[in-house]
Amino acid sequence: MANDLHTEGYSNPLTNPGAANAAIASVLNATQAMQVAKPEIPLPAxxxxxxxxxxxxxxxxxxxxxxxxxxxxxxxxxxxxxxxxxxxxxxxxxxxxxxxxxxxxxxxxxxxxxxxxxxxxxxxxxxxxxxxxxxxxxxxxxxxxxxxxxxxxxxxxxxxxxxxRLTDPTERVFEVPLRRGRKAFVRLPVGADQDAILAIAERTNESEQNTVLLSRCIVSVVEADGDENAVTGNVEFARSLGIVDRKSILDAIEEKQPGPQYNDIKFTHDACGKEVPLFISAGDLFQGL
Ligand SMILES: [Zn+2]
Structure with missing residues (x-):
């Protein structure tokens, strides 16, 4: 009968207590190791x-x-x-x-x-x-x-x-010619400017937002006679600028801003053969949020 048992590797604790205790200890250690092991959390990509x-x-x-x-x-x-x-x-x-x-x-x-x-x-x-x-x-x-x-x-x-890409980092401040021989020094908008405009976006129209942007980004204006005046933060000055001059400055900001050109994507629609412009917003990029 004893021959029917599968006894290989088996230690009878009564006849060989040392080996049995060692075997039990090894099982307990393995169990403890399994219990303390934390699930592996991969770092985000x-x-x-x-x-x-x-x-x-x-x-x-x-x-x-x-x-x-x-x-x-x-x-x-x-x-x-x-x-x-x-x-x-x-x-x-x-x-x-x-x-x-x-x-x-x-x-x-x-x-x-x-x-x-x-x-x-x-x-x-x-x-x-x-x-x-x-x-x-x-x-x-x-x-x-x-x-x-x-x-x-x-x-x-x-x-x-x-x-x-901005080829020269100093290009973030640039000159824009205005009417009647004047010119403006303008800097490219940064995150703080965007935050300031988005904060008032719901209660203002586009012209009012442009006034805020211009008042923040126009550094100085040089008069035709060479006299230069700092105007940063001057909302009244931004409002007093001629419509054409305002547009020249806004166009220059738009044209010089580096980064992904989300409004400059085109594809050809096979069915009609037309070139279709595509405008991508932050909402399109993060459709799940
Ligand atoms: Zn089509």
């Missing part, structure tokens, strides 16, 4: 990339940082961002950037750093956070062609969005 404008700290153009890192948004971020969305578009974008941006250069990405970044760099961060979180493909399940009205599934990859 991330990415390193180059900013199209560059981060200039305290006006020091000798140390412009172009390297940035973002990471995948997690469930905890989603909760924070969804809450922020109720407080308006500005809060939504700034919260999204704070959740997903890890660092710029050697600096941790905090609110102050993000407010100092050019709008184009912030747009680039959004694009890369989107890539880390949802991947490269942006899909519209039912896109309607504006020419032939056919509805179809449209998908583009993020790499199809053209990126404009």
């Amino acid at each position: 991330g990415g390193n990339f180059t900013l199209p404008g560059g981060y200039v700290s305290a006006g020091d153009y000798t140390n412009v940082r172009y390297d940035a890192e973002v990471r995948e948004l997690t469930g905890a971020d989603e909760e924070t961002i969804t809450k922020a969305r109720n407080a308006g578009l500005g809060k939504f974008i700034s919260t999204l950037l704070q959740c997903g941006t890890v660092s710029v250069g050697d600096s941790k990405a905090d609110a102050a750093l993000l407010s100092a970044l050019l709008l184009g760099d912030r747009d680039m961060l959004l694009l890369e956070i989107r890539r880390a979180t949802y991947g490269d493909e942006v899909v519209w399940d039912r896109f309607s062609c504006p020419f032939c009205a056919e509805e179809f599934r449209l998908s583009i990859t993020l790499d199809e969005i053209p990126i404009r």
